[in-house]
Amino acid sequence: MEKRNITVTSREGMHTRPAAVFVREAAKFKSEVMLTSGDTTVNGKSIMGILMLALTSGTTVTLQVDGPDESSAADALARVLSGDSG
Numbered sequence: 001m002e003k004r005n006i007t008v009t010s011r012e013g014m015h016t017r018p019a020a021v022f023v024r025e026a027a028k029f030k031s032e033v034m035l036t037s038g039d040t041t042v043n044g045k046s047i048m049g050i051l052m053l054a055l056t057s058g059t060t061v062t063l064q065v066d067g068p069d070e071s072s073a074a075d076a077l078a079r080v081l082s083g084d085s086g
Contacts (some may be wrong), residue, residue, distance in 0.1 A: 001065040002074035007058065010083035016047075016053035022080045023047045031067025032079065044077065 008014055011047030014022070026033045026045045033044030039058060044063070055061055061081060065074040 001064065002070045003062065003064045004074060004078055005060055005062050006062045006078050006081045008055045008081055008083070009057065011056045011057055013057045013059065014053070014081070016051065018080070018083075019047050019050040022050060022077065025080050026073070026078055029065075029073035029076075031047070031065045031070045031073045033065060033073065034064040034066075036062040036064065 010018060012018070023045055035042055035044045035050060035053060037053045037055060040053060042053060044050065044065075053061070063074060063081060065077065065078055067073070
């Protein structure tokens, strides 16, 4: 299992467009993807779940990836969360 704390650095946070980019990227991997902010944990392959977290710029989120391609998935998804892609 890969677990990383990532700060959302995108000026706009994770609104609909970057959330959709994240979900599309997560769907490329077989691993289970979970995001946790505060006391709420959601499926990282669910756009509604990600939007429910209401991640704004500067928010720290925990990315947890578990499965056969967890390392590459965690790397790619961390880049999306930190605003390095999308």
